[in-house]
Amino acid sequence: MDLVAPVVVEPLRRRRCAECRRGPLERMIVEFNRIVCLDCADLGHLVFLRRGDTALTRRAREGSALWAVVVRHNRRRTRYERQGLLVEEAALVRAEAACLADAEARARRRARDTAxxxxxxxxxxxxxxxxxxxxxxxxxxxxxxxxxxxxxxxxxxxxxxxxxxxxxxxxxxxxxxxxxxxxxxxxxxxxxxxxxxxxxxxxxxxxxxxxxxxxxxxx
Structure with a gap:
């Protein structure tokens, strides 16, 4: 079965949740044309992992039973761009530990690839x-x-x-x-x-x- 990750938006304007009325929201999802905060969307327990570390992102995503993609609209390029992921905190802790354990090996591999x-x-x-x-x-x-x-x-x-x-x-x-x-x-x-x-x-x-x-x- 193909997995479809929820998409979370970092809004450019001040927004309020249509269910709990809380706001302004740092991140939100859109359900049936309604703005919903992460807590009301049952995603509030996830932690944000900013893009940039490919190995950490991959491991955290693979180890998280529930995760979501975080995007923000780029007005100049008129498109949504990925900012990172929301993952389970325990999965992120395990991913960080795994990356620390093999950091030296990955650094050597990057050096070989660069050469x-x-x-x-x-x-x-x-x-x-x-x-x-x-x-x-x-x-x-x-x-x-x-x-x-x-x-x-x-x-x-x-x-x-x-x-x-x-x-x-x-x-x-x-x-x-x-x-x-x-x-x-x-x-x-x-x-x-x-x-x-x-x-x-x-x-x-x-x-x-x-x-x-x-x-x-x-x-």
């Missing part, structure tokens, strides 16, 4: 740099290194972190090099700052970009 990710990131950047120099043998080595590092920066979402970039797709690599030349070797950024629309600015600097790329391709 592996760092090695993979270095390999991605090095492969991209080599492909840039293969396609553009006249590109200065320091520029190829800078372009590869920028395009493959972790978490950037840039070309080097896409599937095409990691596969060294020729069009993806060329797009990264073209973007670098546009920003570094032309007055493209200055044109944007004058208020020129992006497509017009790109058209204006296109000949200068081709001149640089032609020289790099020729070696």
């Amino acid at each position: 592996r990710r760092a090695e993979r990131d270095v390999a991605i950047t090095a492969a991209l740099e080599a492909e840039i120099l293969r396609l553009y043998p006249g590109c200065p080595a320091e520029r190829a290194s800078a372009i590869a590092a920028h395009a493959s920066a972790k978490g950037s979402g840039r070309v080097g972190r896409t599937a095409a970039g990691r596969a060294l797709d020729r069009d993806a690599v060329r797009a990264a090099v073209r973007a670098a030349v546009r920003h570094v070797d032309t007055d493209y950024d200055t044109l944007l700052m004058t208020g020129l629309p992006r497509h017009q600015a790109r058209a204006s600097v296109a000949p200068a970009i081709e001149t640089v790329l032609r020289s790099w391709r020729a070696g």
